[in-house]
Amino acid sequence: MGFKTLCLGILCAFFLSYIYTPIPDNIEESWKVMALDAIAKTCTFMGICLENIGIMRYEEFISMIFRMDYTQPLSDEYITVIDTDFGDIPVRLYLPRNKSESLRRAIIYMHGGAFCFGSCKQTALDFLNRWTANKLDAVVVGVDYRLAPQHHFPAQFEDGITAVKFFLQEKILSKYGVDPSRVCIAGDSSGGALAAAVTQQVQNDPEIKNKIKIQALLYPGLQMIDTYLPSHRENEHGIVLTRDITIKLVSLYFTKDKALSQAMRKNQHMPLESRHLFKFVNWSTLLPEKFRKDHVYTEPILGRSTHSFPALMDSRASPLLANDSQLQNLPLTYILTCQYDILRDDGIMYVSRLRNVGVQVVHEHIEDGIHGALSYMTAPFYLHVGLRIKDMYTNWLDKNL
Numbered sequence: 001m002g003f004k005t006l007c008l009g010i011l012c013a014f015f016l017s018y019i020y021t022p023i024p025d026n027i028e029e030s031w032k033v034m035a036l037d038a039i040a041k042t043c044t045f046m047g048i049c050l051e052n053i054g055i056m057r058y059e060e061f062i063s064m065i066f067r068m069d070y071t072q073p074l075s076d077e078y079i080t081v082i083d084t085d086f087g088d089i090p091v092r093l094y095l096p097r098n099k100s101e102s103l104r105r106a107i108i109y110m111h112g113g114a115f116c117f118g119s120c121k122q123t124a125l126d127f128l129n130r131w132t133a134n135k136l137d138a139v140v141v142g143v144d145y146r147l148a149p150q151h152h153f154p155a156q157f158e159d160g161i162t163a164v165k166f167f168l169q170e171k172i173l174s175k176y177g178v179d180p181s182r183v184c185i186a187g188d189s190s191g192g193a194l195a196a197a198v199t200q201q202v203q204n205d206p207e208i209k210n211k212i213k214i215q216a217l218l219y220p221g222l223q224m225i226d227t228y229l230p231s232h233r234e235n236e237h238g239i240v241l242t243r244d245i246t247i248k249l250v251s252l253y254f255t256k257d258k259a260l261s262q263a264m265r266k267n268q269h270m271p272l273e274s275r276h277l278f279k280f281v282n283w284s285t286l287l288p289e290k291f292r293k294d295h296v297y298t299e300p301i302l303g304r305s306t307h308s309f310p311a312l313m314d315s316r317a318s319p320l321l322a323n324d325s326q327l328q329n330l331p332l333t334y335i336l337t338c339q340y341d342i343l344r345d346d347g348i349m350y351v352s353r354l355r356n357v358g359v360q361v362v363h364e365h366i367e368d369g370i371h372g373a374l375s376y377m378t379a380p381f382y383l384h385v386g387l388r389i390k391d392m393y394t395n396w397l398d399k400n401l
Contacts, residue, residue, distance in 0.1 A: 021239055024340060026368045032381050033239060033370060040240045059116050059149060059252060066113070070121040078134045081126075086141075086166035089159050092120050094133035094140040095176065103179035105138040105401045108164055110198070112189025112372065114249035115148045115156055124378045128390055135394050136401070139176050141167060145194070149252040156253075157316045160198045168202070168210040180210040184401050186393075188374055189343070192220025196319035196350070203329040214400050216334040216393060219371055222346040223281045223320040224250055224312055225274060228267045230283060230295040231344035239340050241371045246342055253317070259307045268304040274313050275302060277321050286349040320350055328357045334396050335361060336389060338369025364392055 021037050023030045043065060047058040073081040073092060080095045096104065109129055111120045120129065120142025133140040145159035164185065166172060173180050185202075187195030199215045202208050227247060236243040244265070251261035263269035284297035315321040333354055337347040351363045366373075369385055377386030 021237060023239070024368075027340070027370070028368050028384050032376075032383055036376055036381055036383070037239045044242075044245060059249070063117050063147075066117045066119070066122070069123050070119055071123055071126045073121075076130075079130050081130070083121075086143075086163045086172075089163040089166070090144040091163060092126075092129070092142040092144070093176075094129050094142075096133055096137050096139070098137070100137065100177065103182075104177050105136055105182040105184070105397075106141065106167070106173075106176070106178040107132055107136075107138055107184045107186055107397065107401070108141045108143065108167060110143055110145070110160055110185070110187030110191035110194040112187065112191040112375075113147070114246070115153075115190045115253040116249050117147065119144050122375070124375045124386070127378050128374060131390065132394050132397065136398050138397075138401070139178050148254075149256050152255065153253050153311050153317050154314070156194060157197055160194045161201050164198050164202060165208060168208060170210075173210070182213055182401055183210065184214045184216060184397060185212050186216035186218070186397075187220070188218040189372060190221055192217040192347075193222055193317075193319060196220060196222060197316045199330060200315065200319060200322055200326055203331065204326055212331050214332045214334065214397075215330070216336075216397065217347065217350070218336045218374065218389065218393060219338050219341050219343055219369070220335070220347050220350070221250075221343040222350050223318040224264075225270050225277060225318060225321070226267065226281050226283070226300055227264050227269075228298075228300070229345040230287065230291055230293060231346075232342055233295060235340060235342040235344075238342055239370045241342055243342055254309050254311050257307060259305070260309055263305040263307070266304075267300045268302075269309070270300055270302050270312060271305070271308060272303040277313060280321050280323075280353065281349060283345055283349060286352040287345060288348070288352075291345060291348060320346065320353065324353075324357045327354055327359060330354060330359045332400060333359060333361045334364075334393070334400070336364045336366065336392065338366045338371060338373065340369065341371035343371060362396065364396075 023034050027033050047061040050056050050061050051058040073083045075081045082093045111118050111125050129140045129142050143163045146155045185195045185199050199212050202212055232243050247261050247264045335347045335351050337344050351361050354361045373386040373389050376383040
Protein backbone atom coordinates (compact mmCIF):
# COMPACT_ATOMS: atom_id res chain seq x y z
CA MET A 1 0.00 0.00 0.00
CA GLY A 2 2.82 2.39 0.89
CA PHE A 3 4.59 1.81 -2.42
CA LYS A 4 1.37 2.37 -4.41
CA THR A 5 0.69 5.55 -2.51
CA LEU A 6 4.24 6.74 -3.19
CA CYS A 7 3.87 6.00 -6.93
CA LEU A 8 0.51 7.79 -7.03
CA GLY A 9 2.02 10.76 -5.23
CA ILE A 10 4.94 10.94 -7.65
CA LEU A 11 2.56 10.70 -10.61
CA CYS A 12 0.36 13.47 -9.23
CA ALA A 13 3.39 15.67 -8.56
CA PHE A 14 4.65 15.09 -12.10
CA PHE A 15 1.24 15.93 -13.58
CA LEU A 16 0.85 19.10 -11.52
CA SER A 17 4.35 20.25 -12.46
CA TYR A 18 3.46 19.63 -16.13
CA ILE A 19 0.30 21.73 -16.12
CA TYR A 20 1.46 24.47 -13.74
CA THR A 21 2.56 27.77 -15.29
CA PRO A 22 3.39 30.81 -13.14
CA ILE A 23 0.99 33.66 -13.92
CA PRO A 24 2.59 37.13 -14.23
CA ASP A 25 1.54 39.67 -11.61
CA ASN A 26 -0.01 42.10 -14.11
CA ILE A 27 -2.43 39.52 -15.55
CA GLU A 28 -6.05 40.52 -14.94
CA GLU A 29 -8.29 37.79 -13.48
CA SER A 30 -5.28 35.63 -12.79
CA TRP A 31 -7.35 32.81 -11.27
CA LYS A 32 -9.34 32.48 -14.50
CA VAL A 33 -6.18 32.47 -16.59
CA MET A 34 -4.62 29.87 -14.30
CA ALA A 35 -7.72 27.69 -14.63
CA LEU A 36 -7.94 27.88 -18.42
CA ASP A 37 -4.20 27.27 -18.73
CA ALA A 38 -4.50 24.18 -16.52
CA ILE A 39 -7.42 22.94 -18.63
CA ALA A 40 -5.52 23.55 -21.88
CA LYS A 41 -2.41 21.77 -20.62
CA THR A 42 -4.46 18.88 -19.21
CA CYS A 43 -6.07 18.41 -22.63
CA THR A 44 -2.63 18.55 -24.23
CA PHE A 45 -1.31 15.99 -21.75
CA MET A 46 -4.25 13.66 -22.44
CA GLY A 47 -3.89 14.08 -26.19
CA ILE A 48 -0.19 13.25 -26.13
CA CYS A 49 -0.82 10.23 -23.90
CA LEU A 50 -3.53 8.95 -26.26
CA GLU A 51 -1.15 9.41 -29.19
CA ASN A 52 1.73 7.64 -27.45
CA ILE A 53 -0.37 4.57 -26.63
CA GLY A 54 -1.77 4.45 -30.17
CA ILE A 55 -5.46 5.18 -29.49
CA MET A 56 -5.71 8.40 -31.50
CA ARG A 57 -3.52 11.21 -32.69
CA TYR A 58 -3.07 14.31 -30.54
CA GLU A 59 -4.64 16.64 -33.11
CA GLU A 60 -7.66 14.32 -33.52
CA PHE A 61 -8.32 14.50 -29.78
CA ILE A 62 -8.05 18.30 -29.66
CA SER A 63 -10.22 18.63 -32.78
CA MET A 64 -12.89 16.53 -31.07
CA ILE A 65 -12.90 19.00 -28.15
CA PHE A 66 -13.12 21.98 -30.51
CA ARG A 67 -16.07 20.46 -32.38
CA MET A 68 -18.04 20.25 -29.12
CA ASP A 69 -18.04 24.07 -29.14
CA TYR A 70 -19.50 24.54 -32.63
CA THR A 71 -22.77 26.45 -32.88
CA GLN A 72 -25.76 26.27 -35.20
CA PRO A 73 -26.59 29.24 -37.50
CA LEU A 74 -29.15 30.84 -35.18
CA SER A 75 -30.62 34.17 -36.29
CA ASP A 76 -31.86 36.78 -33.84
CA GLU A 77 -33.96 39.93 -34.03
CA TYR A 78 -31.02 41.94 -35.39
CA ILE A 79 -28.94 39.53 -37.48
CA THR A 80 -29.78 36.78 -39.96
CA VAL A 81 -27.21 33.98 -39.81
CA ILE A 82 -26.80 31.63 -42.77
CA ASP A 83 -24.42 28.74 -43.48
CA THR A 84 -23.72 28.59 -47.20
CA ASP A 85 -20.90 28.11 -49.71
CA PHE A 86 -18.81 30.58 -51.70
CA GLY A 87 -18.00 28.34 -54.62
CA ASP A 88 -17.15 25.18 -52.74
CA ILE A 89 -15.85 26.95 -49.61
CA PRO A 90 -18.15 26.77 -46.55
CA VAL A 91 -18.88 30.18 -45.02
CA ARG A 92 -21.16 31.60 -42.35
CA LEU A 93 -22.88 34.86 -43.22
CA TYR A 94 -24.10 37.48 -40.74
CA LEU A 95 -26.59 39.84 -42.40
CA PRO A 96 -28.17 42.81 -40.60
CA ARG A 97 -31.98 42.61 -40.70
CA ASN A 98 -32.72 46.33 -40.76
CA LYS A 99 -33.08 47.99 -44.13
CA SER A 100 -30.28 50.28 -45.19
CA GLU A 101 -30.57 53.11 -47.69
CA SER A 102 -26.84 52.98 -48.37
CA LEU A 103 -24.46 50.15 -49.18
CA ARG A 104 -23.00 48.35 -46.16
CA ARG A 105 -19.47 47.66 -45.03
CA ALA A 106 -18.19 44.07 -44.98
CA ILE A 107 -15.67 42.06 -42.97
CA ILE A 108 -14.28 38.70 -44.09
CA TYR A 109 -13.01 36.84 -41.03
CA MET A 110 -10.48 33.99 -40.92
CA HIS A 111 -10.56 31.96 -37.69
CA GLY A 112 -7.53 30.80 -35.73
CA GLY A 113 -6.63 27.31 -34.55
CA ALA A 114 -3.05 26.65 -35.75
CA PHE A 115 -4.41 25.63 -39.18
CA CYS A 116 -5.43 22.33 -37.54
CA PHE A 117 -8.46 23.17 -35.39
CA GLY A 118 -11.41 25.45 -35.11
CA SER A 119 -14.13 27.01 -37.17
CA CYS A 120 -16.02 30.26 -37.58
CA LYS A 121 -18.82 28.27 -35.88
CA GLN A 122 -17.06 28.25 -32.50
CA THR A 123 -19.08 29.96 -29.78
CA ALA A 124 -16.63 32.83 -29.24
CA LEU A 125 -16.14 33.60 -32.94
CA ASP A 126 -19.85 33.29 -33.67
CA PHE A 127 -20.37 35.84 -30.91
CA LEU A 128 -17.60 38.09 -32.25
CA ASN A 129 -18.86 38.08 -35.84
CA ARG A 130 -22.48 38.53 -34.76
CA TRP A 131 -21.46 41.43 -32.52
CA THR A 132 -19.41 43.01 -35.32
CA ALA A 133 -22.29 42.75 -37.82
CA ASN A 134 -24.70 44.35 -35.36
CA LYS A 135 -22.40 47.10 -34.05
CA LEU A 136 -21.16 48.16 -37.50
CA ASP A 137 -24.37 47.38 -39.41
CA ALA A 138 -22.06 45.36 -41.64
CA VAL A 139 -22.10 42.10 -43.55
CA VAL A 140 -19.69 39.62 -41.93
CA VAL A 141 -18.37 36.48 -43.59
CA GLY A 142 -16.73 33.72 -41.53
CA VAL A 143 -14.63 31.41 -43.72
CA ASP A 144 -14.40 27.69 -42.89
CA TYR A 145 -11.22 26.71 -44.71
CA ARG A 146 -9.89 23.14 -44.82
CA LEU A 147 -7.75 22.03 -41.89
CA ALA A 148 -4.44 20.22 -41.47
CA PRO A 149 -3.24 17.52 -41.25
CA GLN A 150 -5.94 16.12 -43.54
CA HIS A 151 -5.20 19.03 -45.87
CA HIS A 152 -1.69 20.48 -45.90
CA PHE A 153 -0.56 23.92 -47.09
CA PRO A 154 -1.52 25.58 -49.43
CA ALA A 155 -5.10 24.26 -49.07
CA GLN A 156 -5.94 26.79 -46.33
CA PHE A 157 -4.62 29.72 -48.35
CA GLU A 158 -6.39 28.51 -51.49
CA ASP A 159 -9.70 28.29 -49.64
CA GLY A 160 -9.21 31.76 -48.18
CA ILE A 161 -8.37 33.45 -51.47
CA THR A 162 -11.15 31.57 -53.28
CA ALA A 163 -13.75 32.75 -50.76
CA VAL A 164 -12.50 36.34 -50.90
CA LYS A 165 -12.40 36.47 -54.70
CA PHE A 166 -15.91 35.01 -54.81
CA PHE A 167 -17.21 37.66 -52.42
CA LEU A 168 -15.49 40.52 -54.27
CA GLN A 169 -17.41 39.79 -57.47
CA GLU A 170 -19.72 42.67 -58.40
CA LYS A 171 -22.78 40.43 -58.50
CA ILE A 172 -22.10 39.01 -55.03
CA LEU A 173 -21.38 42.40 -53.47
CA SER A 174 -24.58 43.68 -55.05
CA LYS A 175 -26.54 40.67 -53.80
CA TYR A 176 -25.61 41.44 -50.20
CA GLY A 177 -25.73 45.23 -50.56
CA VAL A 178 -22.01 45.73 -49.88
CA ASP A 179 -19.98 48.80 -50.82
CA PRO A 180 -17.02 47.51 -52.94
CA SER A 181 -14.76 50.21 -51.49
CA ARG A 182 -15.41 49.26 -47.83
CA VAL A 183 -14.28 45.65 -47.40
CA CYS A 184 -11.98 44.41 -44.63
CA ILE A 185 -10.12 41.12 -44.19
CA ALA A 186 -9.47 40.12 -40.59
CA GLY A 187 -8.30 37.12 -38.60
CA ASP A 188 -6.83 35.92 -35.33
CA SER A 189 -3.73 33.77 -34.74
CA SER A 190 -3.27 31.45 -37.74
CA GLY A 191 -6.32 33.15 -39.23
CA GLY A 192 -4.32 36.37 -38.99
CA ALA A 193 -1.63 34.72 -41.12
CA LEU A 194 -4.24 33.73 -43.70
CA ALA A 195 -5.76 37.21 -43.63
CA ALA A 196 -2.33 38.79 -44.19
CA ALA A 197 -1.41 36.38 -47.01
CA VAL A 198 -4.77 36.73 -48.77
CA THR A 199 -4.61 40.53 -48.50
CA GLN A 200 -1.13 40.49 -50.07
CA GLN A 201 -2.48 38.39 -52.93
CA VAL A 202 -5.57 40.54 -53.52
CA GLN A 203 -3.72 43.85 -53.42
CA ASN A 204 -1.02 42.67 -55.83
CA ASP A 205 -3.23 40.83 -58.31
CA PRO A 206 -4.14 43.15 -61.22
CA GLU A 207 -6.98 40.84 -62.23
CA ILE A 208 -8.86 41.49 -58.99
CA LYS A 209 -10.75 44.73 -59.57
CA ASN A 210 -12.13 45.36 -56.07
CA LYS A 211 -9.44 45.77 -53.46
CA ILE A 212 -9.34 45.61 -49.67
CA LYS A 213 -9.79 48.87 -47.76
CA ILE A 214 -8.27 47.73 -44.44
CA GLN A 215 -6.92 44.58 -42.79
CA ALA A 216 -7.01 43.63 -39.10
CA LEU A 217 -4.62 41.04 -37.68
CA LEU A 218 -5.17 39.87 -34.10
CA TYR A 219 -2.13 38.24 -32.43
CA PRO A 220 -1.10 36.77 -35.81
CA GLY A 221 1.59 34.18 -36.50
CA LEU A 222 3.39 35.43 -39.61
CA GLN A 223 6.58 33.40 -40.06
CA MET A 224 7.90 29.91 -39.48
CA ILE A 225 11.55 30.14 -40.50
CA ASP A 226 12.96 31.31 -37.15
CA THR A 227 11.63 29.44 -34.13
CA TYR A 228 13.81 31.15 -31.55
CA LEU A 229 12.61 34.74 -31.39
CA PRO A 230 12.61 36.53 -28.02
CA SER A 231 8.89 35.82 -27.62
CA HIS A 232 9.57 32.13 -28.24
CA ARG A 233 12.20 32.10 -25.51
CA GLU A 234 10.15 34.07 -23.00
CA ASN A 235 7.00 32.02 -23.60
CA GLU A 236 8.57 28.62 -24.14
CA HIS A 237 6.36 27.25 -21.37
CA GLY A 238 3.80 29.99 -21.79
CA ILE A 239 0.14 30.37 -20.95
CA VAL A 240 -2.12 28.11 -23.06
CA LEU A 241 0.32 27.89 -25.97
CA THR A 242 3.84 26.52 -25.45
CA ARG A 243 6.73 26.47 -27.89
CA ASP A 244 6.65 22.69 -28.16
CA ILE A 245 2.95 22.52 -29.05
CA THR A 246 3.26 25.47 -31.44
CA ILE A 247 6.01 23.69 -33.35
CA LYS A 248 4.08 20.40 -33.35
CA LEU A 249 1.02 22.07 -34.89
CA VAL A 250 2.93 24.27 -37.35
CA SER A 251 4.79 21.25 -38.67
CA LEU A 252 1.46 19.46 -39.23
CA TYR A 253 0.46 22.37 -41.45
CA PHE A 254 3.11 21.15 -43.91
CA THR A 255 3.62 17.45 -43.29
CA LYS A 256 3.02 14.50 -40.98
CA ASP A 257 6.75 13.78 -41.11
CA LYS A 258 8.03 14.23 -37.55
CA ALA A 259 11.48 15.12 -38.91
CA LEU A 260 10.25 18.67 -39.50
CA SER A 261 9.08 19.27 -35.94
CA GLN A 262 12.31 17.79 -34.58
CA ALA A 263 14.37 20.14 -36.75
CA MET A 264 12.17 23.13 -35.87
CA ARG A 265 12.72 22.57 -32.16
CA LYS A 266 16.45 22.99 -32.78
CA ASN A 267 15.81 25.88 -35.20
CA GLN A 268 17.68 23.92 -37.86
CA HIS A 269 14.86 23.27 -40.33
CA MET A 270 15.65 25.73 -43.10
CA PRO A 271 17.73 24.93 -46.24
CA LEU A 272 20.83 26.82 -47.37
CA GLU A 273 18.89 28.51 -50.18
CA SER A 274 16.68 30.29 -47.63
CA ARG A 275 19.49 32.53 -46.34
CA HIS A 276 18.25 35.59 -48.23
CA LEU A 277 14.89 35.43 -46.40
CA PHE A 278 16.25 36.02 -42.92
CA LYS A 279 16.60 39.75 -43.45
CA PHE A 280 12.79 39.83 -43.49
CA VAL A 281 12.55 38.30 -40.00
CA ASN A 282 15.73 39.61 -38.38
CA TRP A 283 14.35 40.56 -34.99
CA SER A 284 17.57 42.33 -33.98
CA THR A 285 16.66 45.11 -36.43
CA LEU A 286 12.85 44.80 -36.62
CA LEU A 287 11.95 44.62 -32.93
CA PRO A 288 12.00 47.73 -30.72
CA GLU A 289 14.51 47.60 -27.88
CA LYS A 290 11.69 47.03 -25.39
CA PHE A 291 11.12 43.57 -26.88
CA ARG A 292 14.74 42.73 -27.75
CA LYS A 293 15.79 43.16 -24.12
CA ASP A 294 19.09 41.37 -23.52
CA HIS A 295 18.43 38.57 -26.01
CA VAL A 296 21.26 37.86 -28.44
CA TYR A 297 20.47 37.31 -32.10
CA THR A 298 22.01 34.30 -33.81
CA GLU A 299 20.99 33.32 -37.32
CA PRO A 300 19.53 29.80 -37.47
CA ILE A 301 21.82 27.05 -38.69
CA LEU A 302 20.92 26.27 -42.30
CA GLY A 303 21.22 23.10 -44.33
CA ARG A 304 21.25 20.68 -41.39
CA SER A 305 17.93 19.00 -42.19
CA THR A 306 18.04 16.05 -44.55
CA HIS A 307 14.41 16.67 -45.49
CA SER A 308 13.30 19.46 -47.81
CA PHE A 309 10.10 21.44 -47.28
CA PRO A 310 10.02 24.23 -49.91
CA ALA A 311 6.69 25.49 -48.59
CA LEU A 312 8.52 26.92 -45.58
CA MET A 313 9.94 29.62 -47.90
CA ASP A 314 6.53 30.53 -49.37
CA SER A 315 5.17 33.94 -48.38
CA ARG A 316 1.64 32.54 -48.61
CA ALA A 317 2.52 30.49 -45.53
CA SER A 318 4.72 33.14 -43.90
CA PRO A 319 3.53 36.63 -44.92
CA LEU A 320 6.59 38.21 -43.29
CA LEU A 321 8.67 36.74 -46.13
CA ALA A 322 6.99 38.95 -48.73
CA ASN A 323 9.42 41.42 -50.29
CA ASP A 324 9.04 45.18 -49.93
CA SER A 325 7.42 45.65 -53.34
CA GLN A 326 4.63 43.25 -52.31
CA LEU A 327 4.10 45.08 -49.03
CA GLN A 328 3.95 48.57 -50.51
CA ASN A 329 0.47 48.02 -51.94
CA LEU A 330 -1.11 46.94 -48.66
CA PRO A 331 -3.97 48.94 -47.13
CA LEU A 332 -4.31 50.58 -43.74
CA THR A 333 -3.48 47.82 -41.26
CA TYR A 334 -4.45 47.13 -37.66
CA ILE A 335 -2.20 44.75 -35.71
CA LEU A 336 -2.88 43.70 -32.14
CA THR A 337 -0.25 41.82 -30.15
CA CYS A 338 -0.17 40.33 -26.65
CA GLN A 339 2.76 40.39 -24.26
CA TYR A 340 2.41 36.81 -23.02
CA ASP A 341 2.19 35.21 -26.45
CA ILE A 342 4.74 33.11 -28.28
CA LEU A 343 3.61 34.78 -31.54
CA ARG A 344 4.04 38.32 -30.19
CA ASP A 345 7.18 39.20 -32.15
CA ASP A 346 5.73 38.13 -35.51
CA GLY A 347 3.11 40.86 -35.32
CA ILE A 348 5.57 43.48 -34.06
CA MET A 349 8.06 42.72 -36.84
CA TYR A 350 5.26 43.05 -39.41
CA VAL A 351 4.45 46.47 -37.97
CA SER A 352 8.07 47.51 -38.56
CA ARG A 353 8.23 46.08 -42.06
CA LEU A 354 4.99 47.73 -43.15
CA ARG A 355 5.97 51.10 -41.72
CA ASN A 356 9.38 50.85 -43.39
CA VAL A 357 7.69 50.73 -46.82
CA GLY A 358 5.19 53.48 -46.06
CA VAL A 359 2.09 51.46 -45.17
CA GLN A 360 -0.06 53.11 -42.52
CA VAL A 361 -0.24 50.84 -39.46
CA VAL A 362 -2.07 51.05 -36.14
CA HIS A 363 -0.44 48.81 -33.54
CA GLU A 364 -2.04 48.09 -30.18
CA HIS A 365 -0.09 46.00 -27.69
CA ILE A 366 -1.86 44.40 -24.73
CA GLU A 367 0.58 44.34 -21.83
CA ASP A 368 -1.48 41.78 -19.92
CA GLY A 369 -2.68 39.90 -23.02
CA ILE A 370 -2.42 36.17 -23.69
CA HIS A 371 -2.65 34.23 -26.92
CA GLY A 372 -6.16 33.25 -27.98
CA ALA A 373 -7.85 35.63 -25.53
CA LEU A 374 -10.84 36.10 -27.85
CA SER A 375 -11.62 32.40 -27.55
CA TYR A 376 -12.22 32.81 -23.81
CA MET A 377 -14.51 35.86 -23.82
CA THR A 378 -17.68 33.73 -23.72
CA ALA A 379 -18.87 31.08 -21.25
CA PRO A 380 -17.53 29.68 -19.04
CA PHE A 381 -14.64 32.15 -18.62
CA TYR A 382 -15.94 35.52 -19.85
CA LEU A 383 -12.32 36.65 -19.79
CA HIS A 384 -12.09 40.43 -19.51
CA VAL A 385 -8.99 40.74 -21.70
CA GLY A 386 -10.81 38.90 -24.48
CA LEU A 387 -13.75 41.28 -24.21
CA ARG A 388 -11.34 44.23 -24.24
CA ILE A 389 -9.72 42.95 -27.44
CA LYS A 390 -13.16 42.49 -29.01
CA ASP A 391 -14.04 46.13 -28.22
CA MET A 392 -10.68 47.48 -29.42
CA TYR A 393 -10.98 45.57 -32.69
CA THR A 394 -14.59 46.52 -33.43
CA ASN A 395 -14.09 50.16 -32.40
CA TRP A 396 -11.15 50.44 -34.79
CA LEU A 397 -13.17 48.84 -37.59
CA ASP A 398 -16.05 51.22 -36.97
CA LYS A 399 -13.78 54.26 -37.26
CA ASN A 400 -11.77 53.12 -40.28
CA LEU A 401 -13.92 50.92 -42.49
